[in-house]
Amino acid sequence: MLGYIDKIRGISEKLLTEEKVDMVIGFKKGTIPMMNEPFVARNASEVKDFVWDSNCGINLANYLTDRKETIGIIAKGCDSRSIVNHIIENKITREQLIIIGVPCKGMIDHHEISSMFDTEITEVTENGSDIIVKGTDFEETLKKDSFLQKNCKVCVHRNPVIHDELVADMVDEQKDVDRFEEVNKIEVMSQEEKWNYFNDLLSPCIRCYACRNACPLCFCPTCFVDESKPQWVGKGPDPVDTRTFHFLRAYHMVGRCTDCGSCVRACPMGIDVRAFTKKSEKDCFELYGWEAGLSIDKRPALETFKQNDPEDFIK
Amino acid sequence: MKVIKIDKKDWAGGLERSRNTYKLIGPVKEKDKDISSFKPLGKDMLPDLDVMATSVSPKSIVFPQEEVMLTYTTDESKEDCNLFKSHDKDYSPRAVIGIRPFDAAAFLLVKKNFDTPDYRDPYWCDAYEACTFIGLAINNPDSLDFSPSTKTGPFDTSGLDVLLVETEDSYLAQVVTEKGEAYLNAAGWENEAGNGVDKQIGDMKKAAETKITSSISYDKIKSKEILDLYNADFWDQASFACINCGTCTYVCPTCWCFDIQDETRGKKGIRTKAWDSCMFPLFTIHTTGHNPRGTKLQRVRQRFMHKLKYFMDKYDDGIMCVGCGRCIRSCPVNIDIRSICETMNNYEPAK
Ligand code: SF4
Ligand code: SF4
Ligand code: SF4
Ligand code: SF4
Numbered sequence: 001m002l003g004y005i006d007k008i009r010g011i012s013e014k015l016l017t018e019e020k021v022d023m024v025i026g027f028k029k030g031t032i033p034m035m036n037e038p039f040v041a042r043n044a045s046e047v048k049d050f051v052w053d054s055n056c057g058i059n060l061a062n063y064l065t066d067r068k069e070t071i072g073i074i075a076k077g078c079d080s081r082s083i084v085n086h087i088i089e090n091k092i093t094r095e096q097l098i099i100i101g102v103p104c105k106g107m108i109d110h111h112e113i114s115s116m117f118d119t120e121i122t123e124v125t126e127n128g129s130d131i132i133v134k135g136t137d138f139e140e141t142l143k144k145d146s147f148l149q150k151n152c153k154v155c156v157h158r159n160p161v162i163h164d165e166l167v168a169d170m171v172d173e174q175k176d177v178d179r180f181e182e183v184n185k186i187e188v189m190s191q192e193e194k195w196n197y198f199n200d201l202l203s204p205c206i207r208c209y210a211c212r213n214a215c216p217l218c219f220c221p222t223c224f225v226d227e228s229k230p231q232w233v234g235k236g237p238d239p240v241d242t243r244t245f246h247f248l249r250a251y252h253m254v255g256r257c258t259d260c261g262s263c264v265r266a267c268p269m270g271i272d273v274r275a276f277t278k279k280s281e282k283d284c285f286e287l288y289g290w291e292a293g294l295s296i297d298k299r300p301a302l303e304t305f306k307q308n309d310p311e312d313f314i315k
Numbered sequence: 316m317k318v319i320k321i322d323k324k325d326w327a328g329g330l331e332r333s334r335n336t337y338k339l340i341g342p343v344k345e346k347d348k349d350i351s352s353f354k355p356l357g358k359d360m361l362p363d364l365d366v367m368a369t370s371v372s373p374k375s376i377v378f379p380q381e382e383v384m385l386t387y388t389t390d391e392s393k394e395d396c397n398l399f400k401s402h403d404k405d406y407s408p409r410a411v412i413g414i415r416p417f418d419a420a421a422f423l424l425v426k427k428n429f430d431t432p433d434y435r436d437p438y439w440c441d442a443y444e445a446c447t448f449i450g451l452a453i454n455n456p457d458s459l460d461f462s463p464s465t466k467t468g469p470f471d472t473s474g475l476d477v478l479l480v481e482t483e484d485s486y487l488a489q490v491v492t493e494k495g496e497a498y499l500n501a502a503g504w505e506n507e508a509g510n511g512v513d514k515q516i517g518d519m520k521k522a523a524e525t526k527i528t529s530s531i532s533y534d535k536i537k538s539k540e541i542l543d544l545y546n547a548d549f550w551d552q553a554s555f556a557c558i559n560c561g562t563c564t565y566v567c568p569t570c571w572c573f574d575i576q577d578e579t580r581g582k583k584g585i586r587t588k589a590w591d592s593c594m595f596p597l598f599t600i601h602t603t604g605h606n607p608r609g610t611k612l613q614r615v616r617q618r619f620m621h622k623l624k625y626f627m628d629k630y631d632d633g634i635m636c637v638g639c640g641r642c643i644r645s646c647p648v649n650i651d652i653r654s655i656c657e658t659m660n661n662y663e664p665a666k
Contacts, residue, residue, distance in 0.1 A: 234578060270350055
């Protein structure tokens with residue numbers, strides 16, 4: 001993955017020099033371990049700041065919403081699917097974009113790695129399939145594959161589904177993964193177990209809305225939790241309000257969520273809010289054979305109706 | 316300053332004895348997660364003193380994320396219909412064990428806002444006064460700690476009643492205030508440390524300070540014109556990545572903004588005070604629908620201008636930050652106050 005960067009810089013420089021785009025959106029190196037910062041280059045001299053490694057988990061499609069410029073955008077598999085969504089939902093047009101596709105081998109789970117060590121991690125570097133984690137009094141080498149974000153572990157669309165440029169050969173897609181293993185575990189729980197599971201899951205939530213704001217799908221001009229005339233949801237950390245936020249938001253993701261994991265990556269409290277969206281992803285897939293963001297020519301599951309759509313789950 | 320030596324073997328025992336007079340609050344780490352916060356310490360719970368800066372700051376001890384201020388009824392058959400009544404509060408003594416010096420200093424900074432000659436916020440002030448802060452010096456500052464650049468530091472006692480300094484087998488408790496002394500008495504810790512302890516603490520303080528690797532400078536911001544900084548061209552790039560969540564302001568010990576809400580259920584109502592954030596569009600929206608801070612750039616600029624310029628101009632007492640590093644660690648997109656401060660400090664408007 002590290003080898004991609006020369007290609008990314010080269011393509012971006014060319015696009016900007018030839019004025020094919022007004023800007024290129026990518027990542028620059030972060031100031032702390034396992035963190036990169038989404039970054040926009042507006043002229044060729046800035047492309048040297050672009051980086052690419054396994055800490056580029058934030059979904060860049062989020063930065064396209066309602067922009068008027070022509071834009072080059074670095075897109076891994078999930079970003080490309082969210083870009084497709086954005087095009088379908090009229091948040092950007094295909095013509096405005098030059099998509100620089102990045103075949104992806106997964107992003108690392110910074111929450112999980114941080115929680116493994118009692119003392120501070122001061123540096124994390126990569127070497128092929130290894131991650132080297134350093135602190136003031138330790139150094140450990142981990143296998144990257146074991147520390148991928150949970151969504152990356154079960155991703156079956158690592159290659160960009162739509163692109164104008166490609167920075168490397170396509171990678172092999174993962175075949176033998178159980179995409180819905182986590183949902184299946186929850187589905188078999190009793191009502192009480194489910195209640196406790198989701199209560200525990202949400203109990204650390206501080207309602208900072210980082211999950212919502214990191215999600216490219218959450219582009220409503222006024223989110224329902226921000227409605228003030230009249231107000232729908234209380235502003236404090238009352239569990240009823242917190243659940244209302246998460247449940248309703250999850251429903252708004254149905255047939256749209258690409259399981260990019262940006263929401264989980266962004267959460268400062270390490271909450272796996274994908275526990276909600278993954279269920280709707282599974283239902284859409286099993287009931288309608290629908291996977292979000294694969295083609296700009298198909299309309300989403302909740303927007304179409306076929307006479308033979310299954311309906312026996314409606315009670 | 317008087318220093319009491321607490322044998323680690325008597326740590327749990329002393330905390331237990333102090334529970335006769337005080338409720339205890341301290342840092343608690345979530346199991347198997349890198350998440351921690353200050354929580355009431357139930358029976359048999361000990362504060363986790365290895366936690367450096369809790370994920371969310373301890374400001375909620377005095378300024379809860381949401382708190383009931385007043386109550387009312389809308390029942391017209393009642394005499395006090397539609398009248399606000401004060402809400403019963405518990406301000407019995409509590410001791411905050413293991414708070415870090417920068418977090419205690421943050422309370423002094425926030426006090427400037429909640430306790431002024433013209434106005435005293437009774438909720439904040441009463442809760443603050445109920446607290447005794449038993450702080451813990453930072454022997455090994457982490458790489459995001461830039462507290463010495465912000466008028467506090469790893470051994471700073473300014474916001475504390477007692478400063479504990481951890482050694483191999485003991486805590487050296489430096490008594491800072493009478494409130495602190497009263498707590499130590501309640502815990503039954505009274506063995507004064509012997510000669511040479513001041514030097515020992517002084518040496519440890521120096522050692523800790525030399526381990527600090529992070530710093531910021533804001534020496535040139537004071538003399539800059541507000542409008543020059545406000546209109547500077549760097550805000551566009553500086554704010555690009557920001558997703559306008561509430562993370563940085565919610566985890567920060569010095570962010571003090573709140574909203575007031577009335578919530579009625581049936582005929583019973585409460586008026587609450589709840590954290591708000593300058594990063595949220597809702598923070599400034601007018602009833603007309605007009606939003607004077609309608610764009611992301613404006614909101615990001617507000618956060619940093621308030622912390623690093625307006626606060627400085629208004630109080631002439633440093634910046635509105637104690638250098639705890641939480642916002643840097645928690646920001647999902649790596650917006651780093653150190654870099655923004657540097658950009659502001661070095662900014663020269665085009666002539
Ligand atoms: S809900 Fe989460 S996983 Fe789904 S698209 Fe949004 S950010 Fe990505
Ligand atoms: S990012 Fe995490 S803490 Fe913030 S609102 Fe979402 S789930 Fe809650
Ligand atoms: S600076 Fe970071 S934490 Fe703060 S609002 Fe922006 S994205 Fe959220
Ligand atoms: S601005 Fe950031 S570093 Fe400063 S006190 Fe707040 S959270 Fe800590």
